[in-house]
Amino acid sequence: MLASMGKSDIMELFESIPERLRLSRPLNLPAPKSEFDLAAYFRDLADRNRTSGDVFLGAGVYDHFAPVVIDHMALRSEWYTAYTPYQPELSQGTLQAIFEFQTMVCQLTGLEVANASLYDGSTAVAEAVLMALRVNKGRHRVVMAASVHPHYRAVVNTYLRNSDVEIVEVGFDSTGRIDLEAAALDGNTAAIVVQSPNFFGVIENLDDICAAARDAGALSVVGVAEAMSLGVLKAPGDSGADIVCGEAQSFGVPMSFGGPFVGFFATREKFVRQLPGRLVGRALDSHGQLGFVLTLSTREQHIRREKATSNICTNQGLFMLMATIYLSTMGRKGLREVAEQNIRKAHEAAARIASLPGYTVKFSGPTFNEFVVSTPRPARQLRDELAAGGIVAGVPLDRYYAGMDNDLLIAVTETASIESIDRLVSALAEFGGAN
Amino acid sequence: MGASDVKVPAAAGHIVRNEDLIFERSRAGRQGYHLPDLGIPEKDISSMIPGELLRDDIEGMPEVSEFEVVRHFTRLSTWNYGVDTGLYPLGSCTMKYNPKINESIARFEGFGKAHPLLPEFLSQGSLEILRQLEDALAEITGLPHISLQPAAGAHGELTAMLAIRACHAKRGHVRKTVLIPDSAHGTNPASAIMCGYEVHGVTSTSAGLLDPADVERNMTEDVAALMLTNPNTLGKFEEEIDKVCEIVHAKGGFVYMDGANMNALMGISRPGDMGVDCMHLNLHKTFSTPHGGGGPGAGPIGVVDELEPYLPNPRVARNADGTLQLNFDRPDSIGRVRAFVGNFGVLVRALAYIYTLGADGLREATETAVLNANYIKHRLEDVYALAYEGSVLHEVVFTDRRQQAFGVKNSDIAKRIIDYGFYPPTMSFPLIAPGAIMIEPTETESREELDLFIDSMRAIAEECEQTPDIVRSAPHRTRMGRFDETAAARKPVLRWQPEKGKVAGA
Numbered sequence: 001m002l003a004s005m006g007k008s009d010i011m012e013l014f015e016s017i018p019e020r021l022r023l024s025r026p027l028n029l030p031a032p033k034s035e036f037d038l039a040a041y042f043r044d045l046a047d048r049n050r051t052s053g054d055v056f057l058g059a060g061v062y063d064h065f066a067p068v069v070i071d072h073m074a075l076r077s078e079w080y081t082a083y084t085p086y087q088p089e090l091s092q093g094t095l096q097a098i099f100e101f102q103t104m105v106c107q108l109t110g111l112e113v114a115n116a117s118l119y120d121g122s123t124a125v126a127e128a129v130l131m132a133l134r135v136n137k138g139r140h141r142v143v144m145a146a147s148v149h150p151h152y153r154a155v156v157n158t159y160l161r162n163s164d165v166e167i168v169e170v171g172f173d174s175t176g177r178i179d180l181e182a183a184a185l186d187g188n189t190a191a192i193v194v195q196s197p198n199f200f201g202v203i204e205n206l207d208d209i210c211a212a213a214r215d216a217g218a219l220s221v222v223g224v225a226e227a228m229s230l231g232v233l234k235a236p237g238d239s240g241a242d243i244v245c246g247e248a249q250s251f252g253v254p255m256s257f258g259g260p261f262v263g264f265f266a267t268r269e270k271f272v273r274q275l276p277g278r279l280v281g282r283a284l285d286s287h288g289q290l291g292f293v294l295t296l297s298t299r300e301q302h303i304r305r306e307k308a309t310s311n312i313c314t315n316q317g318l319f320m321l322m323a324t325i326y327l328s329t330m331g332r333k334g335l336r337e338v339a340e341q342n343i344r345k346a347h348e349a350a351a352r353i354a355s356l357p358g359y360t361v362k363f364s365g366p367t368f369n370e371f372v373v374s375t376p377r378p379a380r381q382l383r384d385e386l387a388a389g390g391i392v393a394g395v396p397l398d399r400y401y402a403g404m405d406n407d408l409l410i411a412v413t414e415t416a417s418i419e420s421i422d423r424l425v426s427a428l429a430e431f432g433g434a435n
Numbered sequence: 436m437g438a439s440d441v442k443v444p445a446a447a448g449h450i451v452r453n454e455d456l457i458f459e460r461s462r463a464g465r466q467g468y469h470l471p472d473l474g475i476p477e478k479d480i481s482s483m484i485p486g487e488l489l490r491d492d493i494e495g496m497p498e499v500s501e502f503e504v505v506r507h508f509t510r511l512s513t514w515n516y517g518v519d520t521g522l523y524p525l526g527s528c529t530m531k532y533n534p535k536i537n538e539s540i541a542r543f544e545g546f547g548k549a550h551p552l553l554p555e556f557l558s559q560g561s562l563e564i565l566r567q568l569e570d571a572l573a574e575i576t577g578l579p580h581i582s583l584q585p586a587a588g589a590h591g592e593l594t595a596m597l598a599i600r601a602c603h604a605k606r607g608h609v610r611k612t613v614l615i616p617d618s619a620h621g622t623n624p625a626s627a628i629m630c631g632y633e634v635h636g637v638t639s640t641s642a643g644l645l646d647p648a649d650v651e652r653n654m655t656e657d658v659a660a661l662m663l664t665n666p667n668t669l670g671k672f673e674e675e676i677d678k679v680c681e682i683v684h685a686k687g688g689f690v691y692m693d694g695a696n697m698n699a700l701m702g703i704s705r706p707g708d709m710g711v712d713c714m715h716l717n718l719h720k721t722f723s724t725p726h727g728g729g730g731p732g733a734g735p736i737g738v739v740d741e742l743e744p745y746l747p748n749p750r751v752a753r754n755a756d757g758t759l760q761l762n763f764d765r766p767d768s769i770g771r772v773r774a775f776v777g778n779f780g781v782l783v784r785a786l787a788y789i790y791t792l793g794a795d796g797l798r799e800a801t802e803t804a805v806l807n808a809n810y811i812k813h814r815l816e817d818v819y820a821l822a823y824e825g826s827v828l829h830e831v832v833f834t835d836r837r838q839q840a841f842g843v844k845n846s847d848i849a850k851r852i853i854d855y856g857f858y859p860p861t862m863s864f865p866l867i868a869p870g871a872i873m874i875e876p877t878e879t880e881s882r883e884e885l886d887l888f889i890d891s892m893r894a895i896a897e898e899c900e901q902t903p904d905i906v907r908s909a910p911h912r913t914r915m916g917r918f919d920e921t922a923a924a925r926k927p928v929l930r931w932q933p934e935k936g937k938v939a940g941a
Contacts (some may be wrong), residue, residue: 010802014703015702015826016674017704021677023708027574027701027798032791042543045563046543048563049559049560050557051553069505073509073512079727081725081726082728084730089910090913093515103495114930120773121774134863158597159629161769171895173898212499255548256779257551260731279927282923284923285915295920301589303621306625310625312590314587314730318727320913325508328467328497329564331461331496331498335496337486344480344483344815384554387554401467404514414471
């Protein structure tokens with residue numbers, strides 16, 4: 001090929017890179033590995049993680065059963081080796097899958113339009129706040145429940161760190177729900193952001209929150225970190241939420257040390273031109289056949305550049321697809337059945353733990369599959385001691401909330417066996433006493 | 436009687452080409468799952484959660500069998516085109532082969548089932564992956580500190596620009612403006628605006644390069660940074676990048692490099708050595724992780740020492756005993772940019788890719804990518820006009836200038852190449868090349884595949900002259916014809932709705 005171009009040395013093609021800017025040595029990297037050695041090397045690293053045993057971690061990432069059909073379909077390389085469906089004639093598979101995902105997100109959230117997905121739940125909430133500020137231009141205050149996932153709040157703070165918007169955090173009461181009175185929604189409030197079930201697993205009273213927002217002319221933003229709850233809980237849109245967004249990892253996406261996940265985002269039709277991210281719509285082709293295209297792209301950076309609604313370029317295509325396959329497989333009935341198993345198992349575990357001396361369930365509000373337990377000893381210590389014995393009992397809350405040193409956030413999903421719950425309860429009983 | 440004499444009656448329809456929406460397949464009572472028994476007595480849900488917080492139903496959600504799920508998503512997949520199908524010369528997107536072993540490795544249970552909030556002593560394998568990938572990317576870019584957190588290139592831009600702003604704030608003056616060349620990706624200005632900066636354009640020279648004199652004219656102590664792409668979106672190396680960096684540094688600004696085109700530089704030249712202060716990488720481009728039909732990607736950033744304190748939390752740190760931990764004790768950090776530490780599944784694949792190729796392999800990948808792009812340039816420049824003359828690295832930008840004389844636009848050529856079995860090149864930018872046809876073949880294409888593509892592009896050039904209507908009305912061989920995207924945007928239909936009064940399966 002070089003000769004056909006009249007060249008003799010490959011470096012002739014790099015002449016535009018001045019000598020002074022070229023690397024004069026080889027990169028210092030490990031020697032190349034064969035496929036066999038590579039697999040062995042990574043197998044060893046994978047085995048250094050402890051992932052089996054009794055793990056009761058949630059906090060925005062949940063161990064749910066994922067039917068194998070998801071991975072079998074997702075491994076078809078027509079899905080995963082394609083790119084953003086810019087050319088609709090060669091991308092109808094991805095485009096139709098996105099259209100189905102958008103529809104399912106609307107069905108789950110009770111809202112009218114949904115986008116093709118965002119990076120994760122935290123950035124979805126941050127984009128929701130930015131959208132609320134666009135819709136409510138001139139308002140400079142955002143009320144944020146302290147019971148929103150601390151990582152999500154941190155991301156919102158990062159996204160808004162250079163704006164003149166004041167983020168007011170509002171605490172919670174003994175039910176674990178937002179102290180709505182303290183929110184003091186006013187004419188300067190662009191949005192109120194809550195999560196339900198919130199970080200403590202407690203289901204918020206969305207009817208009241210959305211009504212209060214409406215009265216103040218603020219947008220109600222409902223974050224959902226545990227999307228499985230939508231299988232059984234009243235759709236937030238039916239409570240009057242203006243934006244419902246969050247994390248769809250629960251729908252067949254591996255926990256994978258925190259990503260890639262799939263953020264979802266739904267809102268009311270009247271705000272459609274303020275949506276961030278990709279959107280797929282129906283279109284007619286030159287033969288009058290119905291198909292799908294990326295649409296309303298005049299909101300987006302590749303057309304609008306600095307005037308875009310977001311800098312976002314891709315969505316989470318493959319994981320959006322996996323969520324769509326999960327929801328198709330579980331369907332109208334299955335999703336509810338799984339959600340109900342979560343409730344029953346989590347409530348069983350909570351009841352058993354609450355009956356142990358020194359342990360109480362901290363909040364009185366209704367919960368889905370996660371709850372906070374007040375422990376007789378510092379929760380971090382207790383967690384570490386149990387973990388050494390193979391039981392990861394939950395997330396200690398000391399690093400998230402001042403004064404919650406003796407609080408442990410425990411998640412129990414449908415994958416927790418009764419034997420596993422028994423072991424957790426026994427271990428808590430055994431290690432709960434004084435040192 | 437030969438086969439050609441047989442009259443084949445038209446089929447009424449083709450099931451694979453006419454797959455309905457999953458909602459339209461739904462029939463009441465079908466199911467595709469089987470849950471284990473609960474194992475405890477089934478308490479009434481409303482005894483645990485008040486009835487007013489519960490829903491009755493998820494209206495419209497499908498009810499289908501497992502096999503129907505498989506049929507549905509298999510049929511849809513056949514309507515897609517991926518790198519595994521054929522050459523995907525989408526300029527700036529680096530659609531290279533995604534090695535299969537990386538798919539297997541990312542699915543090891545120890546990775547897939549790793550919860551991000553496991554105690555660190557149970558997550559050493561994951562943390563080791565993060566650390567080793569940071570080290571490798573630091574070596575490849577010449578930038579000493581890597582944050583793996585950003586979920587995509589645009590997210591990396593945002594993260595790095597937030598760090599730059601935080602650094603200026605710490606110095607006492609946040610500054611007002613970011614300079615961006617007119618050849619830049621649209622994400623660059625959009626990211627700068629999200630950080631609270633104004634954007635000021637810098638004009639390219641007639642050679643399609645940055646003009647140091649123009650940068651100097653625009654560079655003031657109110658300019659926070661210059662965001663450039665190198666090689667730029669024309670596939671050209673910014674030959675005076677070190678001088679440009681000096682100009683920006685002299686006024687206290689930072690140079691941000693969009694690393695979308697890093698596939699042209701691996702083992703050849705390092706941004707850190709050019710004077711660049713920070714950059715993002717697209718692991719889904721340069722480091723072979725699958726594009727996934729539009730994500731997930733990963734957009735790690737690399738920075739110089741001065742910007743390190745501002746990188747997002749947490750950072751991976753090595754303890755004295757050799758174990759790793761996540762460090763949150765970083766008071767100047769811009770904070771979190773996502774819920775957890777990164778698109779870990781993508782990071783695993785990228786590290787596997789780097790370890791498969793090694794130093795020589797990465798350099799060879801770059802050399803071959805540049806060879807392939809130049810071969811296409813060499814074989815097509817007599818029939819398609821170059822946007823800018825001169826040498827190119829990993830991609831080449833033609834325009835439709837000659838074909839326009841016959842009333843054919845770049846978008847028509849894009850649709851026609853589909854009829855030859857290829858995915859089209861990038862047509863939407865750079866903005867400084869009107870009618871752009873931006874071709875990036877990558878290193879993983881064989882000469883035979885390149886020749887087929889070249890022959891097809893040459894045939895289309897001829898069609899533009901002889902039978903332009905065929906090109907203008909393309910594609911002709913796809914399941915769907917050309918779409919009316921304008922009409923779709925005017926009255927957007929963004930979701931399926933059940934037909935009023937019609938019950939599925941009735």
